[in-house]
Amino acid sequence: MPLIEWNASMATGHMEIDAQHTVLVAILNRLHDSIQAGEGEATTALVLRELIEYTRYHFRSEESLMVHVPSEVAQAHKGNHARLIQQVREFEAQCERGEISPQELLDFLKDWLLLHITGTDKQLASSLSRERQPA
Numbered sequence: 099m100p101l102i103e104w105n106a107s108m109a110t111g112h113m114e115i116d117a118q119h120t121v122l123v124a125i126l127n128r129l130h131d132s133i134q135a136g137e138g139e140a141t142t143a144l145v146l147r148e149l150i151e152y153t154r155y156h157f158r159s160e161e162s163l164m165v166h167v168p169s170e171v172a173q174a175h176k177g178n179h180a181r182l183i184q185q186v187r188e189f190e191a192q193c194e195r196g197e198i199s200p201q202e203l204l205d206f207l208k209d210w211l212l213l214h215i216t217g218t219d220k221q222l223a224s225s226l227s228r229e230r231q232p233a
């Protein structure tokens with residue numbers, strides 16, 4: 099069973115953002131499968147790396163759209179992204195030292211992502227769609 103089933107409540111309505119979110123969910127599910135199947139530390143670490151790399155790419159992509167929203171809104175959103183990257187770096191190091199399990203890191207990422215998508219990212223998408231409406 100996948101960790102996260104993509105559903106309409108997660109859609110922001112912005113095609114590019116939603117497409118990238120479905121990829122993030124797919125990688126999270128793959129990480130979950132890898133842990134569940136006991137594929138071993140090396141494989142799990144690789145999928146975790148892929149998840150982190152894709153998250154960075156996705157954040158850059160969203161941030162490039164933020165030129166269309168007020169700068170204080172963009173700064174707050176970028177701050178959320180930067181804090182997540184920082185936290186994940188710390189968690190990843192803890193994971194490597196065996197202080198937390200990959201499952202704990204996965205649970206943290208899942209909760210963060212769902213909250214961020216349904217809150218901050220939806221607000222970004224609706225600002226972008228208002229921006230596209232003729233005055």
Ligand SMILES: [Fe+2]
Binds near residue numbers: 115215
């Ligand atoms: Fe996002």
Ligand SMILES: [Fe+2]
Binds near residue numbers: 160175179218219
């Ligand atoms: Fe975001």
